[in-house]
Amino acid sequence: MAAICVFCSSSEQIDPKYVLLAEEVGTRLAVGGHTLVSGGARVSMMGAVARAARAGGARTVGVMPQVLIDIEIGDVESDELTIVDSMRARKQLMDDHSDVFVALPGGIGTFEELFEVWTAGSIGLHAKPVFVLDPDGFYGPLWTYLESLVDKGFVRQHALDYLQRVSTVDELFTAIERSG
Numbered sequence: 001m002a003a004i005c006v007f008c009s010s011s012e013q014i015d016p017k018y019v020l021l022a023e024e025v026g027t028r029l030a031v032g033g034h035t036l037v038s039g040g041a042r043v044s045m046m047g048a049v050a051r052a053a054r055a056g057g058a059r060t061v062g063v064m065p066q067v068l069i070d071i072e073i074g075d076v077e078s079d080e081l082t083i084v085d086s087m088r089a090r091k092q093l094m095d096d097h098s099d100v101f102v103a104l105p106g107g108i109g110t111f112e113e114l115f116e117v118w119t120a121g122s123i124g125l126h127a128k129p130v131f132v133l134d135p136d137g138f139y140g141p142l143w144t145y146l147e148s149l150v151d152k153g154f155v156r157q158h159a160l161d162y163l164q165r166v167s168t169v170d171e172l173f174t175a176i177e178r179s180g
Helices: 016-031 043-053 066-073 088-096 107-121 142-153 157-162 169-179
Strands: 003-007 035-038 058-065 080-084 100-103 130-132 162-168
Touching: 003 016, 003 088, 003 107, 016 043, 016 169, 035 043, 035 088, 043 058, 058 066, 058 088, 066 080, 080 088, 080 162, 088 107, 100 107, 100 169, 107 130, 107 157, 130 169, 142 157, 157 162
Parallel strands: 003 035, 003 100, 035 058, 058 080, 100 130, 130 162
Antiparallel strands: none
């Protein structure tokens, strides 16, 4: 059983299918006996993954900077909700509490978190798996761009290979269980 950090959107302006995806991830996380580590919001995808995980009996850990408490509305139902002073402190605590990282569709915050843990893993600062769940091609344009960076010599192939792209929730949890 792993502590799985899920990066995803807290925007309420997104297609509801992504909220359903987050719920499915939370449910599967609980079924596997895993712990959820998240950004600590109770809205949109972030809230959906946490509620579904808790509904299935999973422990949930949220980490949120004070500046986002009013914007994202903290998930006060978390088993553990830690309020920190900065985004850097948030990411460090999330990293420290996690065994695996998963990025669902999201915006700039999701990308920033994903790129940081991916970079750290690719240069050996941690050995934790990093997954991108991409059921509908959301990450397709980014993936094409990243592959072009490999072709142009800006990114090493082993770095791109460190980032594992999966297309279904089943594939994600099979890969997580294999990595454990």
